[in-house]
Amino acid sequence: MQYAEKTPKIWSATCILIYLVGIGYMGIDTIPDEFGLWLGVSALFLLVLLPCLAVPFSKFIFNRVQIDSQTLRVGRERFALTDIDPASVLAAEHSATPTTPQGNARLVGGGWAVPMGMASAVITTRQGEHLTIATRDRAAFLTALVQATATQHQRP
Structure with a gap:
């Protein structure tokens, strides 16, 4: 391989880190008692995370x-x-x-x-x-x- 552009991963890592910290913080108080509620809210926040990761993923596919x-x-x-x-x-x-x-x-x-x-x-x-x-x-x-x-x- 003579040349390959590196794909920056800062945005993706930041978004995933914020998601994990957020659901972890919510899980501290709710997991023992209301695991279903925590799981549902985590899934809802996943709907916010996925569009944030779609752009870097499409750049990786189309512009590599x-x-x-x-x-x-x-x-x-x-x-x-x-x-x-x-x-x-x-x-x-x-x-x-x-x-x-x-x-x-x-x-x-x-x-x-x-x-x-x-x-x-x-x-x-x-x-x-x-x-x-x-x-x-x-x-x-x-x-x-x-x-x-x-x-x-x-x-x-």
């Missing part, structure tokens, strides 16, 4: 970026490094903001839009398809992709 020796993987999609235009990767690395030369670029990975807190990079395939990739660290991703595509295109 990995580059190995032959493949760029973004979420559920895979692209061979030989199919990526190295000139577009270099252009994306040197531009400060992502730009699309022609029309709209397709968002890769399966999400609806680039999530808040994430940057994007627009690259082009050799077939001329423009791809928008959501990334947590745009500079590190593009540097790794430049190296991977240069190495892949130098091979015979």
